[in-house]
Amino acid sequence: MRLIYIDAPAGSGKTRALTEKARWLAHTGDNVLFVQPTKELIDRTIERQLASNQRHTRYEAIYSDDERRGVSVSKQIIERLKSGFDGGGVLFITHVAFLRLKWHGRLMGWHLMIDEVPTAFQCFEHTVPETHRILTDLITPGQSDIAGYPFAVVRDGTELRKMARNGEKDEVWAQFQAVASVLESTRWLTYLHGENFDGVRNGTMKKLLIFSLLQPSICDPFDGVTIAAANFRESMLFRLWSRQGVAFVENSADTAKLNYRSHENGRLLTIHYAYDGRWSKTGKGTALKRSEFETLMDLMVGKLRNRLGDQHFLWVANKGDPDNLFNGMNGLRLPNVPHGLNEFQDYNCVVFLSALRLSNPVRSWFEAMGISAIEIDAAIHMEAAYQAIARSSLRSENSVEHVHVYLPDLATAEWLQTKFPESTLDFLDWIPERLRHKKKAGRPRIHENDNDRRSHSRRKIELCNAISATEALINNRSALLERIERLLPQSELIGDETIYIDDNNVAILSYGMRFDNVKCSTPKAVLIERSEDQFIERLRQYGLVQARSDNKKKMEAISPAIYDAFKAGQKRRGRQNIEFVSGVWIDVDRISCGPDNLSDIFRDCKFAIFNSVSNIDGKWRLHLYFPTKTIMPPESYKFIAERLATRIHESVQDAHVEDKLAPTDLFLLPCLATDSSGNYFRYFNDAGRTSIDVQVWLQAALDDHLAGSTPGDDIPFVESPTIDPTFPRNDVMIEKALTQWAQQGWKPGSGNEQFLKLALKLVRAGVDDDELQSLLRTAAGTANSPDDRRASIEGTVKSVRRFSKQWTV
Structure with a gap:
């Protein structure tokens, strides 16, 4: 299935762009189902985008029951979907109405447009020690794709449908009506917690857990689907x-027509926070002793x-929190779903006190899926x-007013800072020290100060986002092909007239874009070859023909990024123009050891190394290119660039690596040196070397970051076959390795590889032979083929011990 999306900040004009597209489709004779979060937003959209437009567009809004005819919302919608609009309409x-629709078959001539991300999952927790059989007798566990979470297979569909409809208004059935509706719907895929379901059935557990995922098939009836939302790629539906x-x-x-693609006014925002712990409903209800306030929530209020006095401000809290929290003040409570509301742009202060964390069982379910x-x-x-926050004056790109946001927890403050670059964080010393830091007794301090801790947390977020974005990019073949087709007309191509995708659907055989010089903003050509070896040979040829020059503006350059010059408004070579990146380039400005010595530093990597225009005071100036598998x-x-640069810094004392670690940087193509003795080009691709596996290196970066290692301590490379290191024990890495196995090891066809990876990670985390075999036996029990994994334990242990002798401590 292929779905179109628009991902842009709040206030950038996504609803307007969707409406213009819907209006255009309606005028061509097609029909559009336009789905929005609330009826208030529907009314505003119609008033501002359709009713006021000079060119009339047929439209109808259905969001309340027709009491005169006794017709429900769902029936009214079905009737309109069947009849359509004469000549097209919206x-x-x-x-809510969209998720309840029960429609089978195609809707010819209908397009679906969704404004903001709908709910992608539902979770049900019922305490039913005595009455669970009303529901549990109707379902049974079935094998699923998530270890420990079987599918809920319906045993008695007739009884379940009766419960879902509950025509007799039975009060006991009413407690199960919502979950019954989901179980009998083809639009939702429902899971059980295996141990929990068995425990409730045999009487050892009281609370029944059921989880449901909205299925993409809900979009099947429509000719086309477009979703518009801020931070869409971070939404649960996307993941x-x-x-x-x-x-x-x-x-x-459509994205190019928006008002802006990122928040450029972050310098006007100050985010105040007061709590280092996890702000939850339980946490905010923490009782305070020897205080004028009863709970943490009372203290914050x-x-x-x-602090706020007579200031005008917006505020948000959980539904269960009373409306009188700020009685007598100039505070206005926002609805809990404020998407699309524009009428609060004269407010420069926002208070956010909601606690919207999922319960631990639900979080565990998602983590089992790799989220x-x-x-x-x-x-x-x-x-x-x-x-x-986006309801305030920050919504207007023309506003110059400073905005203050008050919220409880640091984690949310740091995440928001990534959305509003250049914004400021401010700690509020309001909460007692003993409550502010939720840490286990006796645990040593990991970070020397709060700045280090915030920096560590921010980097963890960035690494997680990078891993997720990489996986989404390389697994999306149809999207890649569409991007490529759009890029082809923009450049005079070198090499073949097609950009190839290899048999594994992951590596696009384009190796960057050529520019006239390092100051140029418009690419000259896409560099394309059938293989990385052919591309490096082309680089060698450049080194033989490109004349040296003291003026860098006269020398051609390359970018590892593939740009869409028309993607981000006026910019042509900005980060937002990048479609994808291939390979990594490193410039070494001064290094005393010869270029051949760098081969030992990167003996696990394929890479090419060549001279610059000239050397400085007898020290080499070099350019390095590392191909990537994806x-x-x-x-x-x-x-990836940081880890490569760190290896050089740690291995060569006087090395100076240029601070060019961004994909938007340009690098000089090979050329003739001023002194012919300085000409050098070498491609290290001998046995044992491989192209960089981006996903493996990113995961290693995250593992090392969580374990407190330095960026250079990445994938180990051969140093000496005589070394037999004893690795220091690292419980964080052990837990991480076991979690990754739980997420990946059960998948058919990947057991051998994942089992060996698990063993390697455990050894590197300091596990001895006895504990290694014990952990592997436990892990084998959750594999797709447990007997095969158990039989392979002895050989796996021997293999990893043999590999460990090649590692450097």
């Missing part, structure tokens, strides 16, 4: 549907009342804070 409905193989393609044409805790919080809790998004490039 039907507006809410997210969950990408996992199911949906190809998401960005609508570059009390401090805010004193990390920070990704979950970003998609739900932090996104809600972002939407609240393409990567721009956010991943710097982490």
Whole structure:
């Protein structure tokens, strides 16, 4: 399935762009189902985008029951979908109504447009120690793709449908009506927690857990689907549907028409926070002793009342929090779903007190699918804070007013800072020290100060986002092909007239873009070859023909990035223009050892190395190129480049690596040296060397970051076959390795590889032979073929011990 999306900041004009497209389709005779979060937003969209437009567009909004005819919203919508509009039109409905639709078959001539991300999952927790059989007798566990979470297979569909409809208004059935509706729907895929379901059935557990995922098939009836939302690529729907193989393609044409692509006014924002812990409903209810306030929430409200005085401000809290939190003040409570609301742009202060963290069982379910805790919080809790902030004057790119945001926790503050570059964080010393830091007793301090801790947390977020973006990019074949087709007319191509994708659908055989010089903003050509070896040979040929010059403006350059020059408004070579990046370039400005010596530093990597125009004081100036097995998004490039640069710094004392670690940097192509003795070109591709595996290196970067290692301590390379190191024990790395096995090891066809990787990681984390065999036996029990894995333990242990002798401590 292929879905179009528009991902741009709040206030950039996404709804307007969607409406213009819907209006155009309606005028061509097609029909559009336009889905928005609330009926209030529907009314505003119709008033501002359709009713006021001079060219009339047929439209209808259905979001309340027709009491005169006794017709429900769903039936009204179905009737309109069947009849359509005479000559084309737009039907507006809410997210809730859309998710309840029961339609089978095609809707010819209908297009689906979704404004903001709808709910992609539902979770049900029922405490039913005595009455669970009302539901559990109707379902049974079935094998699924998530270890420990079987599918909920319906045993009695007739009884379940009766419960879902509950025509007799049975009060007991009413408690299960919502989950029954999901279980009997083909639009939702429902999972059980295996141990929990068995425990509830045999009486050892009281609370029944059921989880459901919205299926992409809900979009099947429509001729085309477009979704527009801020931070869409971080949403749960994007992550969950990408996992199911949906190809998401960005609508570059409509995106280019938006007011802006990123928040450029972050310098006007100060984010105040007071709490280092995880702000949750339980946490904010923490009782305070020897204080004028009863709970942490009371303390936050009390401090805010004193701080804000007579200021006008917007505020958001959980639904269960009363409306009178700020009685007597100039505070205006925002709705909990404020998407698209523009009428609050004269406010320069926002208070966000909501706690929207998922329960631990739900978080564990998502983590079993490979979605990390920070990704979950970003998609739900932090996104809600972002939407609240975006109602303020920050929504207007012309505003010069400074905005102050008050929220409880540091993690949300740091995430918001990534959305508003140049914004400022401010710590509020409001909460007692003993409550502010939620840490286990006796745990040593990891970071020397708060700045280091915030920097560490921010880098972790960036690494997680880079890993997720890389996986989404290289697994999306149809989206890549569409991007390539759009790029072909923009350049005079060198080499073949087609950009190739290899048999594994991951490596686009284009190796960057050529520019007239390092100051140029418009690319001259896409560099294309059938293989990386042919591309490096082309680089060698450049070195034989490009004349040296003291003026860099007269020498051709290359960028590792492939740009769409028309993607980001007036910019042609900005980060937002990048479609993908291939390979990594490193410039070494001064190094005393010869270039051949660099081969030992990167003995696990293929790479080419060549001279610059001239050397300085007898020291070499060199350019290095490292091919990658896959393409990567721009956010991943710097982490790979940093690790390569760190290896040089740590291995050569006087080396000076230029600070060119961004995918937008330009690098001089090979040329003749001023002194002919300085001409040098060498390609190291002997046995044992491989191109950089972007995903492996990024995961290594994250593992080392979480374990507190330096960026250079990455994938080990051969040093000496006589070394038999004993690695220091690292419990963080052990837990990380076991978690990754739980997420990947059960997949058919990958057991051998993943089992060996698990063993290698455990040894590197300091596990001895006895513990290694014990951990591997436990892990084998969750494999797709447990008996095969158990039988391979002895050989696996011997293999990893043999490999470990080649590692450097």
